[in-house]
Amino acid sequence: MTFTIEHDPREEAATIYNDLNPAQVEAVQQTEGPILVLAGAGTGKTRVLTTRLAHLLQSGRAMPGQILAVTFTNKAAQEMKQRVSDAMGGAAVEGWWLGTFHSLAARMLRHHAPLVGLSSNFTILDSDDQIRLVKQLMEARDMDVKNNPPKAVAAQISSWKDKGKNPSEIRPEEVGDLANGQSLALYKAYQDRMKTLNACDFGDLLLHMITILKDPNNAIVLDDYHRRFKYLLVDEYQDTNVAQYLWLRLLAKGSNNICCVGDDDQSIYGWRGAEVDNILRFEKDFSGAKIVRLEENYRSTGHILSAANGVIGNNTDRLGKELFTSAGAGEKVSVRGLWDGAAEARWVGEEVEALQNKGDSLNQMAVLVRTGFQMREFEERFIQLGLSYRVIGGPRFYERKEIRDALAYLRVIMQSHDDLALERIINTPKRGLGDATIQTLYKHARAKIISLYQAIIDLTQTEELKPKVRGTLMKLIDDFERWKSLVDSTHHSEIAATVLDESGYNAMWQADKAPDSPGRLENLKELVSAMDEFESLAEFLEHIALVLENNSNNDGEFITLMTLHGAKGLEFDIVFLPGWEEGLFPSQRSMDENGLKGLEEERRLAYVGITRARRKSFISYVANRRMYGSWVNAIPSRFVDELPEENIEIASESGLYAPGRSNHWDSSGFGGHAGFKTEKRGHIDLERTSTDGTYSMGDRVFHDKFGNGTIIHIDGSKLDIKFDQAGNKRVMDSFISKAS
DNA sequence: TGGATTCGCGTTTTT
DNA sequence: CGCGAATCCA
Numbered sequence: 001m002t003f004t005i006e007h008d009p010r011e012e013a014a015t016i017y018n019d020l021n022p023a024q025v026e027a028v029q030q031t032e033g034p035i036l037v038l039a040g041a042g043t044g045k046t047r048v049l050t051t052r053l054a055h056l057l058q059s060g061r062a063m064p065g066q067i068l069a070v071t072f073t074n075k076a077a078q079e080m081k082q083r084v085s086d087a088m089g090g091a092a093v094e095g096w097w098l099g100t101f102h103s104l105a106a107r108m109l110r111h112h113a114p115l116v117g118l119s120s121n122f123t124i125l126d127s128d129d130q131i132r133l134v135k136q137l138m139e140a141r142d143m144d145v146k147n148n149p150p151k152a153v154a155a156q157i158s159s160w161k162d163k164g165k166n167p168s169e170i171r172p173e174e175v176g177d178l179a180n181g182q183s184l185a186l187y188k189a190y191q192d193r194m195k196t197l198n199a200c201d202f203g204d205l206l207l208h209m210i211t212i213l214k215d216p217n218n219a220i221v222l223d224d225y226h227r228r229f230k231y232l233l234v235d236e237y238q239d240t241n242v243a244q245y246l247w248l249r250l251l252a253k254g255s256n257n258i259c260c261v262g263d264d265d266q267s268i269y270g271w272r273g274a275e276v277d278n279i280l281r282f283e284k285d286f287s288g289a290k291i292v293r294l295e296e297n298y299r300s301t302g303h304i305l306s307a308a309n310g311v312i313g314n315n316t317d318r319l320g321k322e323l324f325t326s327a328g329a330g331e332k333v334s335v336r337g338l339w340d341g342a343a344e345a346r347w348v349g350e351e352v353e354a355l356q357n358k359g360d361s362l363n364q365m366a367v368l369v370r371t372g373f374q375m376r377e378f379e380e381r382f383i384q385l386g387l388s389y390r391v392i393g394g395p396r397f398y399e400r401k402e403i404r405d406a407l408a409y410l411r412v413i414m415q416s417h418d419d420l421a422l423e424r425i426i427n428t429p430k431r432g433l434g435d436a437t438i439q440t441l442y443k444h445a446r447a448k449i450i451s452l453y454q455a456i457i458d459l460t461q462t463e464e465l466k467p468k469v470r471g472t473l474m475k476l477i478d479d480f481e482r483w484k485s486l487v488d489s490t491h492h493s494e495i496a497a498t499v500l501d502e503s504g505y506n507a508m509w510q511a512d513k514a515p516d517s518p519g520r521l522e523n524l525k526e527l528v529s530a531m532d533e534f535e536s537l538a539e540f541l542e543h544i545a546l547v548l549e550n551n552s553n554n555d556g557e558f559i560t561l562m563t564l565h566g567a568k569g570l571e572f573d574i575v576f577l578p579g580w581e582e583g584l585f586p587s588q589r590s591m592d593e594n595g596l597k598g599l600e601e602e603r604r605l606a607y608v609g610i611t612r613a614r615r616k617s618f619i620s621y622v623a624n625r626r627m628y629g630s631w632v633n634a635i636p637s638r639f640v641d642e643l644p645e646e647n648i649e650i651a652s653e654s655g656l657y658a659p660g661r662s663n664h665w666d667s668s669g670f671g672g673h674a675g676f677k678t679e680k681r682g683h684i685d686l687e688r689t690s691t692d693g694t695y696s697m698g699d700r701v702f703h704d705k706f707g708n709g710t711i712i713h714i715d716g717s718k719l720d721i722k723f724d725q726a727g728n729k730r731v732m733d734s735f736i737s738k739a740s
Numbered sequence: 741t742g743g744a745t746t747c748g749c750g751t752t753t754t755t
Numbered sequence: 756c757g758c759g760a761a762t763c764c765a
Contacts, residue, residue: 073755102755127754202755271753371752393754434741546755565753587752605753628750629756 028052031061034252034286036237036279037261040323041308041611042299045261046569049233050080052259053098054087062230068251069098069233074547076235076569077103097229101244103546105205109212112221116208117195121538123411124545125194125201126399129420130154137189138179140446148179157187161203162273164210164243167191196451197418206243213250226254236569237262237282241273249285258286264319265312266608268565270594270601280319297323297611299571301330303647304617308610310644315600333610333617335640335650340624341374345381348576351618352387352559355574362388364573366560368609370585373627374578375561382559392562398544402509402520406527407544409499410492413483414537417451426452429508431472440465453480479503492540493531500524564609575613580606580621581634606639619643 028051039045053069056062071077077100081093097104106124113120125133134157135150156178160170167188175184194200200208213222232252234240237260240248252258260282267276283289297305305325312318334351338344352365367378375391382389397403405428411421427433445455459465460474479502486495500506506524509517534540560572579585586602594601610617621636 100755205755268753272755373751396754430742432741436741563753584752589752626756 028055031056031059032257034256034282034289035259035292036282036289037259037292037294038263038279038319038321039261039292039294040263040297040321041266041608042297042571043294043323044298045263045294046076046080046235047083048294049235049259049261050083050087053080053084053233056231057088064093064096066228066230067097067233068104068229068231069096070101070104070235070248071098072100072236072239073569074100074103076100079569080235100546101240101247102202102205105209105247106200106542106546108209108225109200109205112209112212112218115212115215115218115221118198118200118208121198121415123197123199123415123418123421124205124542125199125420126404126545127154127158127202128399128404129199130158130201132420132423133193134186134190137186137193141182141186143179143182153179153183153186156183157190158201158203159273160187161201161207162241162243164207164246166207166211197420198415199418199420203243206247210243210246210250213247222250222253225251230255230257232258234258234260235262236266238264238267238276238279239269239274240278241269242275242278243273245275245278252286256286256288263321265315265321265604266568268568268601268605268608270597271590276317293321295321295323297325298327299614300325300611301327301615303330303332304610304613304615307333307617307643307647308607310647311603311610311639311642312607314642315603317597317600331616332647332649333619333643335643335648336618336620337636337651338620338622340622341377341626342381344578344620344622345377347620348378348578348618349381349385349387351576353385360574362557362559365576366562366567366570366572366574366612367576367578368562368564368567368612370564370579370587370605372563374584378561378578382561388556388558389561390558392560393566397523397526400520400523402523403527403544405505406496406500406524407541409503409505410496410537410541412453412480413487413495413499414541416453416480416484419445419452422452425503425505426476429504431476433469433472437465437469453477487537491532492534492537493528495537496528496531500528564605567612568608571612571614573614574616574618575609576618576620577606577609578620579625580619580637580640581625582637583632583634584625585637586639603639603642619648 028048037045037048039048049069053067056067057064069080071080077098081096081098084098085091085093099107109116109118109122110120113122131150131154134154135145138145138148138150138153156176160167167184170184170187175181179186194204212218213225229251232248232255234248239262248258260279262279264276264279267274267279270276283291300308302325305323309322336344336347338347348367352362355365356362367375369375369378372393379389379391398407405425408421408424411418412425416422423438426438441452441455441459444450444459445452448455448458450458456473456477460470460477465473483495483499483502486498490498506521509520509524530544531537531540534543582588585606586599590598590602592598610619619640621634621640623633625632625634
């Protein structure tokens with residue numbers, strides 16, 4: 001790797017530092033020892049990190065290969081690469097140690113795989129494969145897969161890996177009664193199986209590297225990395241999990257030059273093992289650490305920032321910052337209560353069109369939802385209005401069925417003992433190889449301790465199988481052997497095209513008359529052409545597992561639709577935040593599973609949402625939301641109450657029935673308050689409800705968790721709802737279903 | 741074995 | 756409600 005400085009570094013530096021404030025400059029230039037940049041939303045965290053990286057290079061303190069720069073998502077990595085490259089006058093950044101935790105750990109692990117019993121061409125399994133593997137192991141042990149969902153066991157295994165724990169490092173009291181207390185045994189078996197498959201899951205990439213680096217026998221490996229990396233840079237430090245933290249700490253021990261940026265108020269990945277503690281503990285972990293605080297927000301106008309501050313101020317578990325801005329107060333946050341999801345989408349559509357008429361660009365607007373299913377209503381409405389929109393997130397390219405199938409073929413070609421891959425496509429397209437045959441094959445494989453592929457070869461040489469099945473299997477092995485022989489002589493994209501053709505996989509989708517089949521064939525074509533850019537099949541497989549994103553074309557004007565999680569690190573002029581209802585946001589599940597901690601994480605998510613906006617935020621909640629096909633009546637989120645009155649402008653559709661939070665509703669449509677207590681009554685204007693088919697004569701209200709159903713009486717034009725003894729529970733738990 | 745039909749559960753969030 | 760999985764039937 002060569003690197004040349006084209007200009008006088010000081011001159012460059014002057015341009016880079018141009019508009020940094022003194023605190024930022026300190027963070028950037030403080031060059032030795034550990035630094036924690038504790039900074040709020042919109043204060044320029046990533047910018048500080050990028051500038052520091054450029055600064056280190058330009059001042060000649062480090063060469064490109066001597067800096068390890070870690071981000072959390074591929075998107076952030078891409079962006080940092082772009083920015084550094086720009087700052088360096090267009091330098092090529094390929095090959096630099098700049099990427100996500102997973103991709104960098106994978107890159108390291110390729111070099112040391114034998115130390116953990118793998119070879120360097122190991123395959124990377126995704127969570128789907130993981131679950132299937134766990135399921136197989138459980139079935140092999142005659143465990144009841146119905147009452148002990150493999151998914152839960154797989155989640156437990158992942159969680160241990162996120163904590164940096166190998167099976168041998170788990171204490172008995174950590175095991176718990178999941179899967180009849182067999183979870184640890186399954187973890188062991190799982191790891192053994194992974195070795196035979198020569199495979200890693202996401203968690204293994206880091207776990208194995210930690211295992212290697214902390215083993216005194218491998219001191220030479222660790223020394224090598226210590227010599228190599230003079231500086232470590234970490235983005236979004238608040239989202240690191242224990243495994244990532246351990247990996248960083250091992251690597252940082254050499255130079256002790258670690259610079260992390262983060263915001264405890266934006267920690268939103270607790271469910272995936274992120275530990276806010278990592279950021280709170282920084283000074284203890286890295287001796288001599290400097291803390292640089294950035295509290296001036298450059299993104300949002302006053303009301304937006306104060307609204308966000310008001311909400312996050314309700315969290316107890318935080319370091320405590322109060323962001324300020326020198327921008328003007330700007331517009332207040334608009335808050336709306338609406339009848340249902342359709343009305344909400346209509347309202348958003350109206351506002352969008354109004355803003356467009358005033359000259360705002362769709363590219364500067366985003367709708368941020370808590371969960372994916374909320375997107376549909378907006379999509380429908382946007383289509384009706386002819387508004388172009390772009391959905392970010394959703395199933396990734398490589399998670400699509402057809403892509404995973406195609407990859408499975410390639411995996412078998414690369415490694416014929418990849419049983420999971422072979423099992424996936426052994427009867428896809430249909431070849432007449434059903435469950436019975438596969439079980440026979442597996443039985444043989446297990447008995448002889450060989451791979452499925454080898455078992456097929458063995459059994460086709462005996463008379464054990466029916467002639468028809470035997471013939472099919474022989475043909476399959478023949479095909480694979482032929483494809484394998486192409487690997488050295490033929491370009492891999494050509495191999496892929498050949499395989500998809502000769503296996504009948506393309507033909508299968510061509511024959512399929514489902515509406516999405518043409519799209520799948522398109523995707524397969526895209527896959528083949530994407531392969532062109534890679535040196536080898538192996539490289540491509542790694543890329544697709546760890547890096548590849550949906551390639552969205554950025555031409556034209558789009559309003560962006562995505563989850564709050566997806567929006568982290570982004571900003572827009574105008575942001576819509578729909579669905580602020582108890583149970584949806586904050587998510588009921590989050591609160592049930594993690595109590596106050598869960599609630600506070602949800603609140604941080606609210607904070608992230610509000611602070612994405614530069615000029616204007618819209619927040620909304622509805623009285624009725626359709627979930628799982630039935631209607632749920634909802635009450636406004638507690639986060640709505642936490643918005644300071646002076647920063648918002650609030651209104652609701654008239655005539656709405658909504659128990660509680662009556663200060664946020666126009667209650668003229670019903671008599672009195674319907675609180676949470678026994679025998680309270682609320683009335684719904686029947687005209688409104690019946691047009692949607694929401695409620696009608698004979699519908700029932702029942703309390704989901706609290707038992708006894710309660711009948712709705714229809715009295716003239718009003719609905720009369722009675723709550724039973726469970727009425728002191730929240731109404732959000734009641735469902736309304738059609739009485740048939 | 742595979743197609744057709746019923747069943748049952750899910751919706752957080754992602755590398 | 757809508758999808759994938761389990762189950763049923765030819």
